[in-house]
Amino acid sequence: MKIAVFGLGYVGLVTATSLSEVGHQVIGYDADTDKLESLRNSEVPFYEPGLADLVSKNIDQGNLHFVDHIDWAIADSDVIFIAVGTPPKEDGSADLKSLYQVVESLGQMLERSITIVVKSTVPVGTNQAIDRALNALLESRGLQVSCDVVSNPEFLREGNALHDVFNPDRIVIGATSRQAFDTMRRLYAPFHFTCPLLEMEPASAELSKYAANAFLASRISFMNELSRLAETVGADINQVSTALGTDPRIGHHFLHAGIGYGGSCFPKDILSLRNMFWEHRIESPLTNAIQQVNSEQRHRFAKTIIEHLADAIDNSTIALWGLTFKPNTDDMRDAPSLEISQLLQKAGANVRLYDPVLNSAIKDRFPTDSQLEFVDDMYEAVHGADALVLVTEWTTFAEPDFTKVMQLMRTPNVFDGRNFWDPDFVRSQGFTYYGVGRPEIR
Numbered sequence: 479m480k481i482a483v484f485g486l487g488y489v490g491l492v493t494a495t496s497l498s499e500v501g502h503q504v505i506g507y508d509a510d511t512d513k514l515e516s517l518r519n520s521e522v523p524f525y526e527p528g529l530a531d532l533v534s535k536n537i538d539q540g541n542l543h544f545v546d547h548i549d550w551a552i553a554d555s556d557v558i559f560i561a562v563g564t565p566p567k568e569d570g571s572a573d574l575k576s577l578y579q580v581v582e583s584l585g586q587m588l589e590r591s592i593t594i595v596v597k598s599t600v601p602v603g604t605n606q607a608i609d610r611a612l613n614a615l616l617e618s619r620g621l622q623v624s625c626d627v628v629s630n631p632e633f634l635r636e637g638n639a640l641h642d643v644f645n646p647d648r649i650v651i652g653a654t655s656r657q658a659f660d661t662m663r664r665l666y667a668p669f670h671f672t673c674p675l676l677e678m679e680p681a682s683a684e685l686s687k688y689a690a691n692a693f694l695a696s697r698i699s700f701m702n703e704l705s706r707l708a709e710t711v712g713a714d715i716n717q718v719s720t721a722l723g724t725d726p727r728i729g730h731h732f733l734h735a736g737i738g739y740g741g742s743c744f745p746k747d748i749l750s751l752r753n754m755f756w757e758h759r760i761e762s763p764l765t766n767a768i769q770q771v772n773s774e775q776r777h778r779f780a781k782t783i784i785e786h787l788a789d790a791i792d793n794s795t796i797a798l799w800g801l802t803f804k805p806n807t808d809d810m811r812d813a814p815s816l817e818i819s820q821l822l823q824k825a826g827a828n829v830r831l832y833d834p835v836l837n838s839a840i841k842d843r844f845p846t847d848s849q850l851e852f853v854d855d856m857y858e859a860v861h862g863a864d865a866l867v868l869v870t871e872w873t874t875f876a877e878p879d880f881t882k883v884m885q886l887m888r889t890p891n892v893f894d895g896r897n898f899w900d901p902d903f904v905r906s907q908g909f910t911y912y913g914v915g916r917p918e919i920r
């Protein structure tokens with residue numbers, strides 16, 4: 479099939495590339511001309527494992543093209559994907575400006591009936607609103623055409639995006655006509671998915687995406703809230719998590735206590751879901767609590783560090799390992815490292831920052847400040863430091879040379895924001911160890 483993808487960020491580029499990989503002819507369009515220029519040179523402007531090679535391969539094979547003219551993108555397309563960002567507005571609702579820019583352009587340029595697939599995460603009712611707006615624009619041009627608008631929310635995880643698009647757990651398709659469902663089935667047929675393709679109303683598809691993210695985030699917040707009690711009563715939240723997750727009705731996923739979730743999806747989607755409850759005047763104490771616990775968690779963690787260092791915090795050096803919101807990505811949207819480093823700085827510390835992917839996209843998210851220093855080596859970060867703070871659990875940090883760390887640090891304090899390390903082992907190396915929801919001394 480001939481497909482156009484509008485918006486070439488984490489979701490759009492992975493979608494475009496996977497569709498081209500299975501043999502579709504794909505044209506990508508993005509409003510950001512620098513991004514298009516990089517992509518035409520087979521350079522992926524963000525970090526996603528394996529993606530650059532697959533982009534390059536499909537460009538070379540002639541299945542994947544990038545254009546900077548909307549009309550070129552839509553000229554021959556059977557299906558158009560919209561994967562533009564839907565960031566939160568100040569009031570927490572989703573900003574649909576980019577999405578409607580695309581709809582407006584399509585309404586002005588389309589000449590025939592095609593299928594429009596909305597991959598972006600959008601509030602319930604948006605697909606229906608797009609359907610009306612687009613078809614009204616086409617009608618106003620005197621065209622006898624009608625486009626199907628399909629909701630096809632994306633569930634990929636950054637850092638595992640390629641694995642996820644080729645091995646999804648389910649494909650959710652929200653449409654209002656048999657023809658649209660059949661088009662989507664033909665589109666996905668070459669992937670030979672073994673997972674279910676779930677057909678439903680667009681509203682159910684839209685809500686499914688929010689439900690999935692909010693549910694996963696609620697598990698994290700539940701464990702984080704529980705970790706506060708664990709800390710006080712001398713329980714180890716990691717052991718509790720293992721006991722809990724072993725129950726097949728519960729399972730182990732998303733039961734890790736730590737400094738909470740970040741990223742471009744959970745925080746914004748929970749705000750957007752909360753906003754939907756508000757709009758419909760339905761109380762949602764749960765949705766509120768997920769977000770509240772998460773934001774408190776970062777502050778509590780920073781406070782633990784600050785209180786432990788006490789007066790010595792002033793002019794101390796604190797090393798942060800891992801800056802991205804999770805491992806295997808360079809995405810810094812709502813990354814806990816931003817807030818934690820700011821809180822430590824405010825308390826008087828000099829903060830040394832290290833991440834395995836220390837590119838300009840990461841560095842640019844931090845303010846220019848003499849109290850902040852980026853270093854290219856994880857051990858350089860701890861040189862003369864008074865505290866080592868693990869913020870993001872990249873595998874590089876799984877088994878550091880603690881003997882070397884001990885020799886380099888001025889004061890051997892370890893704050894493990896992800897409960898990544900074995901407290902007994904770290905303590906046996908001479909460090910003072912603090913995790914989240916773990917007893918101070920066993």
Ligand code: NAD
Pocket residue numbers: 484485486487488489490507508509510513561562563564576577579580597598599600632633634635636742743
């Ligand atoms: P992103 O910010 O990485 O990419 C969005 C892209 O859209 C950018 O390249 C931007 O330049 C482009 N764009 C903006 N306006 C445009 C326009 N008018 N025409 C063409 N391109 C335009 O965003 P993302 O992380 O890929 O997320 C996209 C959508 O997918 C969001 O709704 C998000 O909630 C959802 N989603 C994201 C993830 C994830 O892990 N990132 C997972 C599932 C769903």
